[in-house]
Amino acid sequence: MAQLQLREAIRAAMVEEMERDESIFLMGEEVAEYNGAYKVSEGMRDRFGDRRVIDTPISENGFAGLGLGASMSGLRPIIEFMTWNFAFVAMDQIVNNAAKIRYMSGGQFSFPIVFRGPNGAAGQLAATHNTSVESLYSCFPGLKVISISNPDDAKGLLKSAIRDNDPVVFLESEYMYGMRGEVSDDADYTIPIGKARIGREGDRVTIVGHNKSYWRAMEAAEMLAADGIEAEVVDPRTIRPFDWETVIRSVKKTNRCVVVDESNPFASVASEVAFQLQSRAFDWLDAPVARITAKDTPAPYAKNLMAYYLPSAEEVYRACRDVLYLT
Amino acid sequence: MAIAIEMPKMTDTMEEGVLVQWMVEEGRAIAAGDVIAQVETDKATMDVEAYDDGVLLKRVAQEGDALPIGGLIAVLGEEDEDISDVLAEYKRGLSAVPEAESGNQAGEPGRLDVRPAAAPPPAPVPAGRIKASPLAKRMAADHGLVLAHVPGSGPERRIIKRDIEAELQRVPAPVPTGDRSFDSVRLTQMRKVIARRLSESKYTAPHFYLSVDVAMERCVAARRELNVRAERTDGQKISYNDLVTKACAAALVQHSDVNVTYMDEEGEIRRYAYIDIGVAVAVEEGLMTPVVRDADQKEVFQIAAETAALAARARARALAPEEMAGSTFTTSNLGMFGIESFTAIINPPNACILAIGAVRDVPVVQNGVLIPGKRMKLTLSCDHRAVDGVVGARFLSTVQGFLEEPLTLLL
Numbered sequence: 109m110a111q112l113q114l115r116e117a118i119r120a121a122m123v124e125e126m127e128r129d130e131s132i133f134l135m136g137e138e139v140a141e142y143n144g145a146y147k148v149s150e151g152m153r154d155r156f157g158d159r160r161v162i163d164t165p166i167s168e169n170g171f172a173g174l175g176l177g178a179s180m181s182g183l184r185p186i187i188e189f190m191t192w193n194f195a196f197v198a199m200d201q202i203v204n205n206a207a208k209i210r211y212m213s214g215g216q217f218s219f220p221i222v223f224r225g226p227n228g229a230a231g232q233l234a235a236t237h238n239t240s241v242e243s244l245y246s247c248f249p250g251l252k253v254i255s256i257s258n259p260d261d262a263k264g265l266l267k268s269a270i271r272d273n274d275p276v277v278f279l280e281s282e283y284m285y286g287m288r289g290e291v292s293d294d295a296d297y298t299i300p301i302g303k304a305r306i307g308r309e310g311d312r313v314t315i316v317g318h319n320k321s322y323w324r325a326m327e328a329a330e331m332l333a334a335d336g337i338e339a340e341v342v343d344p345r346t347i348r349p350f351d352w353e354t355v356i357r358s359v360k361k362t363n364r365c366v367v368v369d370e371s372n373p374f375a376s377v378a379s380e381v382a383f384q385l386q387s388r389a390f391d392w393l394d395a396p397v398a399r400i401t402a403k404d405t406p407a408p409y410a411k412n413l414m415a416y417y418l419p420s421a422e423e424v425y426r427a428c429r430d431v432l433y434l435t
Numbered sequence: 436m437a438i439a440i441e442m443p444k445m446t447d448t449m450e451e452g453v454l455v456q457w458m459v460e461e462g463r464a465i466a467a468g469d470v471i472a473q474v475e476t477d478k479a480t481m482d483v484e485a486y487d488d489g490v491l492l493k494r495v496a497q498e499g500d501a502l503p504i505g506g507l508i509a510v511l512g513e514e515d516e517d518i519s520d521v522l523a524e525y526k527r528g529l530s531a532v533p534e535a536e537s538g539n540q541a542g543e544p545g546r547l548d549v550r551p552a553a554a555p556p557p558a559p560v561p562a563g564r565i566k567a568s569p570l571a572k573r574m575a576a577d578h579g580l581v582l583a584h585v586p587g588s589g590p591e592r593r594i595i596k597r598d599i600e601a602e603l604q605r606v607p608a609p610v611p612t613g614d615r616s617f618d619s620v621r622l623t624q625m626r627k628v629i630a631r632r633l634s635e636s637k638y639t640a641p642h643f644y645l646s647v648d649v650a651m652e653r654c655v656a657a658r659r660e661l662n663v664r665a666e667r668t669d670g671q672k673i674s675y676n677d678l679v680t681k682a683c684a685a686a687l688v689q690h691s692d693v694n695v696t697y698m699d700e701e702g703e704i705r706r707y708a709y710i711d712i713g714v715a716v717a718v719e720e721g722l723m724t725p726v727v728r729d730a731d732q733k734e735v736f737q738i739a740a741e742t743a744a745l746a747a748r749a750r751a752r753a754l755a756p757e758e759m760a761g762s763t764f765t766t767s768n769l770g771m772f773g774i775e776s777f778t779a780i781i782n783p784p785n786a787c788i789l790a791i792g793a794v795r796d797v798p799v800v801q802n803g804v805l806i807p808g809k810r811m812k813l814t815l816s817c818d819h820r821a822v823d824g825v826v827g828a829r830f831l832s833t834v835q836g837f838l839e840e841p842l843t844l845l846l
């Protein structure tokens with residue numbers, strides 16, 4: 109095990125996989141000469157050279173399409189978006205080509221490609237730079253969507269994503285790049301896609317949260333523990349395919365669920381979790397499923413409003429007490 | 436082609452029937468009009484007749500089975516005919532109404548069209564929905580708890596997990612000693628109808644009660660005289676009940692605002708031009724109310740004869756449903772058991788019912804002197820939606836007048 113920052117864990121996954129397989133390359137804005145906008149790819153150009161670590165112009169639609177063409181032709185690209193907010197201009201490539209051509213070609217073409225970059229809120233960057241896209245890309249069959257909450261999961265799941273023969277949307281967090289954690293240094297360390305992780309065991313209420321929301325869930329669980337209430341925290345890690353079994357097993361034990369999700373509320377991951385639970389665990393629910401999401405507006409700029417906009421541990425704590433009928 | 440014989444709708448209020456007895460063996464040839472089975476309905480035991488010729492291929496219902504209207508009783512057809520299709524169509528079982536509603540369109544050949552055009556009305560939904568979490572409902576079902584008995588502590592009194600747990604942990608009441616066993620007697624159709632109709636009456640019609648103590652000396656004397664003569668001539672004897680029926684009929688002529696039905700849905704009070712008096716008769720399993728038609732136009736002897744005949748037929752459970760339907764007023768008598776007075780539940784669709792007590796020997800003060808007297812208490816139950824206190828009181832006073840001056844009735 110090694111103590112790594114999240115950015116170092118992501119880098120380790122890419123470096124190890126590129127060492128292992130020459131067909132893998134990294135492409136994106138400022139990934140090469142500048143060593144990455146967030147220093148995720150620091151040193152990689154020196155190590156692998158210009159042909160495998162490639163700077164692009166500001167042209168997401170162009171280099172996303174370039175990556176797709178390369179993946180159809182036998183290479184395994186990693187496309188870095190400086191943020192997923194910038195990938196909206198590349199949506200036609202991701203949604204119409206990456207997600208669908210394997211299906212439309214009857215399996216003749218596949219896309220072993222990873223689109224990765226920071227997702228969600230990143231501070232006072234205002235409305236257009238604070239979007240959460242996990243539910244959006246999860247709408248499209250054909251895409252796998254991963255959203256990680258710690259360095260070890262980042263390494264294990266990114267290596268699985270790179271090895272996967274289908275397009276994977278890999279969601280990181282600008283806020284969390286500096287987060288340190290124990291990471292396996294096994295060069296063959298992978299975590300299977302589609303498996304949730306139980307971050308904390310409890311029997312009174314299930315809190316589901318991914319990415320930064322996982323940490324809000326863990327903070328709320330601490331507050332509940334001070335009240336003598338043991339919450340179970342589930343990090344789905346993969347949004348699509350979602351590990352329903354783990355969440356449902358947990359809810360059948362606790363009989364109540366709060367979902368924390370940094371997306372805007374409508375048709376969010378939280379919406380889908382609530383639907384699946386009422387459908388598959390109806391007779392085990394003692395309270396309606398609650399969710400804490402971003403407020404239903406574009407992200408504000410002001411610091412105090414931004415703090416209000418995002419899910420807070422206090423809100424999660426209150427929601428848990430609500431579904432426990434303790435208010 | 437095999438023909439399904441279904442449970443027919445034999446009375447207006449029938450929702451299911453119990454097959455009491457088979458009258459035909461399987462494999463026997465029968466003709467249209469033959470009685471194939473007897474069915475107990477809410478009102479009487481009635482015959483089920485075949486509508487077609489053929490061989491009774493299968494007796495699907497067993498004796499004692501309760502079937503909803505339209506439930507499969509038997510299959511008729513030609514000898515050795517394959518009836519699996521018919522059985523499959525009714526595969527949902529004896530307790531279920533067949534799913535192929537469209538399979539029984541009027542006029543379709545080979546099928547009995549005995550089901551009512553409209554499905555029987557759904558069971559009434561109890562007022563005030565009980566709110567409970569899905570988990571609480573499942574837990575209650577698992578432990579045989581009745582949710583209505585569990586206090587809810589959630590929002591809007593929702594019953595939640597902790598309420599069920601509290602209920603399960605409640606210390607059971609001290610168990611009395613001695614034999615605590617009990618028998619269970621299956622509800623008869625009649626018992627179900629009594630329960631439903633009288634509950635409906637008591638819950639929907641706001642009852643109020645008026646009592647009067649009738650001086651019966653003259654009635655007692657008149658009846659004695661009439662019955663002595665009847666004995667000599669082998670004529671019809673009359674009871675106090677018959678005199679009361681006659682008195683009510685005569686009073687209803689004068690007080691047509693008591694001879695009514697409150698029609699909630701129609702937004703009206705229906706006033707009847709005729710006077711049909713229901714007479715409650717105790718039978719072995721319950722109660723029936725055969726109807727004396729046009730009682731105001733009949734002499735007391737005729738009323739006595741008809742009532743006696745109807746009561747005998749009621750006790751034999753031989754009354755036809757129409758003989759019990761359509762009364763405009765009802766009397767109920769427990770005087771023969773020494774009951775001084777009681778209140779009766781109104782018999783829908785009537786607006787009033789008269790409860791008749793026993794004729795008692797009582798001391799009466801007349802002109803300052805204590806003398807022996809005869810008194811009988813009558814108690815009128817009125818549906819206040821249709822009949823106000825003064826209206827009921829005037830009617831009851833008229834009944835009292837007739838009984839205290841019985842010559843006015845007999846003339």
